[in-house]
Amino acid sequence: MYLLLVTNHELLRNFAAEAEVSDGHERVQRDLDRKHYKDIVGYITENPADYLLGAMTYAIDTVDASDFIAAGPGSNIGTLVLPTSARMRCLDGQHRRAAIAEAVSLDESVGDDYSAVVLYVEDDYMKRRQMFSDMNATPKVVSKALNITFDSRDPYAKAAQHLADQHPLLAGVVETRKARITTTDAKIFSLAGVYDGLKRFDLGMVLPRGRSPKNKTIDELIEIGTTLFDTIQAAFPEFQEAKDKLEATDDVKEQADLMRQARRSTILFSTTTLRVVSGALHEAMKVDDENDPAKYIGRLAKIDFAPTSKLFASPDVGFVTGSGTPSARNQEVFAATKALTEAIRIR
Incomplete structure (x- = not known):
């Protein structure tokens, strides 16, 4: 050699x-x-x-x-x-x-x-x-979350890192290393989910292929991401309730039980659902010719995000499987995004 x-x-x-x-x-x-x-x-x-x-x-x-x-x-x-x-x-x-x-x-x-x-x-x-x-x-694929954590070139990655560290909804509950979050994980989102959510809210549910576009500054993307997660925080008080309960105990088993119960009651505590919500907000605002995502807070709050939700479990959407777990496959994510877009549109 x-x-x-x-x-x-x-x-x-x-x-x-x-x-x-x-x-x-x-x-x-x-x-x-x-x-x-x-x-x-x-x-x-x-x-x-x-x-x-x-x-x-x-x-x-x-x-x-x-x-x-x-x-x-x-x-x-x-x-x-x-x-x-x-x-x-x-x-x-x-x-x-x-x-x-x-x-x-x-x-x-x-x-x-x-x-x-x-x-x-x-x-x-x-x-x-x-x-x-x-x-x-034998090669081990590096998790998307870890890639984003270390990425200093992609403005979306830099903005996602900032949001994960500073936004009140995300601080302390974003997994920055592991590839996926388990049912009992005390983290609510993965950094990959925050990154994808930001991109879908900014660019739409169909993302451009290849490396991220660089037509916006990191500060502009942080502002866009802050708007997104402010909207999500206002629409879904479940997140703050979960954060408060997690912060109230240092017992790992108690935290695991809390998150297991939370994920059994709603699919909101899923990185994949975050992608759907972010993409639907973009698409609804685009079709409605609306610039203020705050107008969708009430509509999002009324949506049923239970594992048995008819909106997401219907055969033509298939986003929620028999186990009550959101499907991460692209076709189901797209179908769920379209269904949620129609459900929250201002008519």
């Missing part, structure tokens, strides 16, 4: 972009996903001074000992001469490689940046296939 540091120009000249051989017989990679690599292009070109890409991994069928020229006697640092007859296959990083190629075409200076390449010497394509499988068998 060799760890190489090459300029992006050298990467493009010497390391193939194609996933694998065309007939698929010896393929050891997935097909190239155009949207995925386009997202990476945007990331590189928007952050040319400090973008960060992980090492790309290739397998090469042959490298002789003489092809490595050590920097000094016994050194494992030096120069690797790649044989012109060698067959090289991409095991991991084809989307990064394709994105770099397009980024260089848009900004020539990106070609002078350096990228890391891990190169395995392996001539057996079945073993190369196993390498690909092994590398993709």
Whole structure:
């Protein structure tokens, strides 16, 4: 195995972009996903001074000992001469490689940046296939909440972080690390839910693909988010009641029992429901040509959010399952958002 540091120009000249051989017989990679690599292009070109890409991994069928020229006697640092007859296959990083190629075409200076390449010497394509499988068998996906917690580029993420820390409805009850909230969790929302709620209230229930738009400042988004959560806080006193009860005890078991009972009585204590409410407010205001979300407080307060709610449990919506748990699938979330939009519209 060799760890190489090459300029992006050298990467493009010497390391193939194609996933694998065309007939698929010896393929050891997935097909190239155009949207995925386009997202990476945007990331590189928007952050040319400090973008960060992980090492790309290739397998090469042959490298002789003489092809490595050590920097000094016994050194494992030096120069690797790649044989012109060698067959090289991409095991991991084809989307990064394709994105770099397009980024260089848009900004020539990106070609002078350096990228890391891990190169395995392996001539057996079945073993190369196993390498690909092994590398993709164990990675753990980082939770969306944690990604948002650490994100300092996305203005929606920064605004969500501020709201989670400062807004009276959210302070102390937002989960910023875990991927999901359990029935007995003392947290009411996840940071991912606050983030999605803010985006849906601002942009609508159908969010644009790719990275968040940056046409609003963080302060503007904080103001928009404050309006959203002020409205929710006024419409649903259940949240403040739950917060008061949680703050009244330090006993973990009591807190778990409190939240279990709360979630059995209403689907409001669900991050998915927050997405639906936020999106419905946006859609209703848009259709009604209304700028004041406070006019929907009374209408929201009258909606039945019980697990048996006919509005959300009806067959054509299917947002609440037999277990009384809101469905997070996109089609059910969209259907629930549309149903709630119609229910709270000003007629």
